[in-house]
Amino acid sequence: MTQKQTATAMNGDADATMNGGGDADRALPFQVDALEVRGRVVSLGPAIDAILARHDYPDPVKVLLGEACVMAALLATSLKDVSRFILQAQTDGPVSMLVADIRLPGQMRATASCDAAAVTALAQAGTADAAALLGKGTLAMTIEQGHGGQRYQGFVPLDHESLEEAAHTYFRQSEQIPTRIRMAVSEMFDRDEDGKARHQWRAGGIIGQFMPEAGDRIRHRDLPAGDTPEDGPEDLQGADFEADDDAWVEAAALIETVEDHELTDPAISPERLLFRLFHERGVRVFKPVRLEDHCTCSRARIEKVLDQMDAVEIADAAIDGEIEVRCEFCGLRYHFDPDALPGATDGDEKHGLSQDGSLTNL
Numbered sequence: 001m002t003q004k005q006t007a008t009a010m011n012g013d014a015d016a017t018m019n020g021g022g023d024a025d026r027a028l029p030f031q032v033d034a035l036e037v038r039g040r041v042v043s044l045g046p047a048i049d050a051i052l053a054r055h056d057y058p059d060p061v062k063v064l065l066g067e068a069c070v071m072a073a074l075l076a077t078s079l080k081d082v083s084r085f086i087l088q089a090q091t092d093g094p095v096s097m098l099v100a101d102i103r104l105p106g107q108m109r110a111t112a113s114c115d116a117a118a119v120t121a122l123a124q125a126g127t128a129d130a131a132a133l134l135g136k137g138t139l140a141m142t143i144e145q146g147h148g149g150q151r152y153q154g155f156v157p158l159d160h161e162s163l164e165e166a167a168h169t170y171f172r173q174s175e176q177i178p179t180r181i182r183m184a185v186s187e188m189f190d191r192d193e194d195g196k197a198r199h200q201w202r203a204g205g206i207i208g209q210f211m212p213e214a215g216d217r218i219r220h221r222d223l224p225a226g227d228t229p230e231d232g233p234e235d236l237q238g239a240d241f242e243a244d245d246d247a248w249v250e251a252a253a254l255i256e257t258v259e260d261h262e263l264t265d266p267a268i269s270p271e272r273l274l275f276r277l278f279h280e281r282g283v284r285v286f287k288p289v290r291l292e293d294h295c296t297c298s299r300a301r302i303e304k305v306l307d308q309m310d311a312v313e314i315a316d317a318a319i320d321g322e323i324e325v326r327c328e329f330c331g332l333r334y335h336f337d338p339d340a341l342p343g344a345t346d347g348d349e350k351h352g353l354s355q356d357g358s359l360t361n362l
């Protein structure tokens, strides 16, 4: 990363001039040189409120989807030469799918599939936590380079755990970078100027990673006595890979002290949070990345998919003489004249739209 030219050293004065109220929806990169730690703080206000308010999910699903958006923003905003980052959970739980999709630098959209009745039953029983909602499955991270360019995917199993825990597993096992992530989503209630009650979703997160100049400072933490295999080298994959370097132990402990409200309260800016955590060591922040609620679906993209349909598929999809396609991310409805599609007049076998007329990749 070459961010030094835009760094701002933080001190008490800088903190005093910043308030978090009006400048949410951004990822703020930071660096703590004394601890060799880099990271980002993500703060989401109007953007996450618009995304979550648009969908008619039970609240526990909105919280999970909000976390998926925060996690995608925390991870995507560090990537260079990447045009798109998609975080997708697929599970056997009541929330069978979560998708947070970011077009870099910061256009976000998200959607979920859930069994609303099952989620509501868990919520009423007081057990609608991430472990119960997600169950067992896979968390996939897809990186797309350039427009329509090379795709890379990383996977981590989900086994009755939170997205935060799955992220830690991913960085420990796949990337082998000592990492701490904290994320939170909450619904804030207040009153507008006329005294009318209003609510707004807020979300936030912090990621800190130990990235020392000297790579050998990342060492394999000693396994507890009895677990160490007698013969052969320890298998790093899946082992408790972690750095026991003093600097990282200190940074990780500090990040773990971050409380949920510090990530979602509009009065606590990312700068203020970083100052609270790292002021004794000195923390520098870099140019923030603006995040926004923006869906990239378009008539042209959908047309490309519809153009692949054959006459039978077109007939199946048409209702009352038109084909309606609803974007699962933003809810926009697009209407097409079936007779105008190229497949309407030829009988070629082609791949087409899924049975329910839904498209996730618009």
Ligand SMILES: [Zn+2]
Residues within 6 Å of the ligand: 295, 296, 297, 327, 328, 329, 330, 331, 332, 362
């Ligand atoms: Zn859309």
